[in-house]
Amino acid sequence: MIPIKTAMLLAAGYGTRLAPLTERTPKPLVPVAGRPMIEYALDKLRAYGIGQIVINVSHLKEQLTDYLAGQKDLTVNISEEPEPLETGGGLKKAAPLLGDEPVFVINSDILWTDEIPSPAGAGEGGRRPVEGRGVETTLARLTRHWDGAKMDFLLLAQSKSRAVGHDKGEDHLFIKPGNTIGWSAADAPYIIAGIGIFHPRVLRDAPDGKFSVKILWRRAMEQNRLFCLPHRGRWFQTGTIADIRKTEAELA
Secondary structure (H helix, E strand, O other): OOOOOEEEEEOOOOOHHHOOHHHOOOHHHOEEOOEEHHHHHHHHHHHHOOOEEEEEEOOOHHHHHHHHHOOOOOOEEEEEOOOOOHHHHHHHHHHHHHOOOOEEEEEOOEEEOOOOOOOOOOOOOOOOOOOOOOOOOHHHHHHHHOOOOOOOEEEEEEEHHHEEOOOOOOHHHHOOHHHEOOOOOOOOOEEEEEEEEEOHHHHOOOOOOOOOOHHHHHHHHHOOOEEEEEOOOOEEEOOOHHHHHHHHHHHO
């Protein structure tokens, strides 16, 4: 298993669903259980041992860059966007900072745990130990399953029934038995979890300007180069105030 050296955190959005909080605070710095939501992903990347983090910024970017400047134990490169370019546009603009090796890509409003207890027979080998007791982390598990010879994307998939904060969307269309490692009919339908690995080569022919990363996902699916890996822990999307409250109650 070759470790991933770089991660891209998507952090440039307006966070309109979190208004009025995001009128004065950039979405990644909105607190969840007393900590900026982006800090949870940063801690997971620290634990993995990531070497470099690339973050795109736009809305209220000064606050976010000041916060990131205080992360002395991390090497952080900033990709500035005059206005948010959406997920695909943000990746394309950051391409010069990403290099030519596989990269973690993580949405900044996603929180997750690495393992949960579950009945025997569920998931991979029927074992889901409690997080923190010598388990394989989600990022390490993604790395273990990454195969750059046949993959352009390896995306974490979350069972929709256990997704806190997910309300709608077409992400389930990208997750099928044929492209999903360890597909479980009992856990389907799945959604894309906002955590994964991709190879920057997919950006070479990507459009400029504002566009969704789903354009790149569709291209990869057409070439049978998009794969998914079901998540084995808890998962939270903190996109609204109600979602934050649900997440805080679950974490407590």
